[in-house]
Structure formats: C-alpha cells, structure tokens
Amino acid sequence: MKKTILIASMLLGFVSAVSAQTMSSSPALYQAFGEKAGLVKLMDDFVPRLQADPRLAEAFKKANVDNLKSQLVNQICQVSGGPCEYKGPDMKVAHSNMDITKTDFNALVEVLQKSMDAQGIAFSSQNQLLAKLAPMHRDVITVK
Numbered sequence: 403m404k405k406t407i408l409i410a411s412m413l414l415g416f417v418s419a420v421s422a423q424t425m426s427s428s429p430a431l432y433q434a435f436g437e438k439a440g441l442v443k444l445m446d447d448f449v450p451r452l453q454a455d456p457r458l459a460e461a462f463k464k465a466n467v468d469n470l471k472s473q474l475v476n477q478i479c480q481v482s483g484g485p486c487e488y489k490g491p492d493m494k495v496a497h498s499n500m501d502i503t504k505t506d507f508n509a510l511v512e513v514l515q516k517s518m519d520a521q522g523i524a525f526s527s528q529n530q531l532l533a534k535l536a537p538m539h540r541d542v543i544t545v546k
C-alpha cells in the first residue's frame with residue numbers, strides 16, 4: 403500500500419511537457435511486456451479487474467470491453483516502443499464528461515500494478531510503463 407501511494411504520488415508529480423504518445427522508446431520495454439501477445443494477456447487480465455474493483459466498477463460497467471482492450475493494447479504497444487499505432491481518440495476526448503478524479507486515476511494505476519504483478523512483469527519494466535502513462539493524468543483527470 404505504501405509502495406502504491408509513493409508511486410502514485412510520484413506519477414502525479416511527474417513534470418513533462420511532452421505527451422507520452424510522442425515519446426520515443428526502444429523496443430526493449432515492449433519486449434519486456436512480452437510483445438503483442440503479452441499485452442493482449444495483460445489487458446485480458448486488467449480490464450476485468452477494473453470492472454471488479456469497487457472503486458472503479460461504476461465507471462467501467464458499461465464499457466465496450468473488446469474495444470477498450472484492443473485500444474489499450476495498441477496504445478501501450480506504441481508507448482512501450484512496439485510496432486503499433488494507437489488510432490483511438492486522444493486521452494482528453496476519450497475521457498471527457500467522465501468526472502474522473504485524482505483518486506480514480508490512482509486507483510486505476512494500483513489495479514494496473516496488480517495486473518502487471520500477476521503477469522510477472524519485472525518491477526523496473528512496470529515503473530517504466532507507468533512513467534510513460536503518468537503525463538496522461540493531465541488529460542484524463544477532469545475533476546480538479
């Protein structure tokens with residue numbers, strides 16, 4: 403729990419003017435996640451966890467699960483340096499009118515960490531991915 407709070411606050415304090423989607427990456431991180439097949443497995447685990455989490459269930463109960471999984475696979479593939487292009491809406495548009503708070507964001511990060519742990523992703527790789535997702539908090543959190 404302490405580890406999660408520390409990482410979540412580090413994420414929210416992450417200062418970067420560069421969007422995570424435009425950051426360049428070597429494919430090493432993509433490989434550490436088991437490439438496309440590993441990301442599909444991770445999202446197959448992560449999305450049901452979101453829907454089962456009492457803090458997030460309401461937000462995700464009507465989600466189009468197949469679309470969400472495949473968009474996340476492509477997005478994480480791209481930000482981790484893989485050969486994919488995320489073609490979905492930008493994070494601001496995708497999360498507009500959802501009233502997402504910092505607490506919601508931190509809860510999602512915590513669930514993602516649990517899912518990465520369950521998939522046996524190395525801690526350093528987990529942190530590298532989280533550092534790339536962190537700047538998105540500016541577009542995802544709509545309730546300040």
Ligand code: HEM
Pocket residue numbers: 458461462464465466467469470473474477490491496497500502506507508510535536538539542
């Ligand atoms: C770094 C954090 C996040 C990332 C990278 C992310 C990424 C995405 C992506 C790629 C989509 C699919 C967009 C589309 O195809 O329309 C999406 C949709 C969505 N996200 Fe997020 N998201 C993040 C945080 C959150 C948080 C904190 C919440 C709420 C607690 C949230 C709730 C949703 C919901 C409800 C949808 C729509 C699902 C559907 O109706 O199919 N997201 N997100």
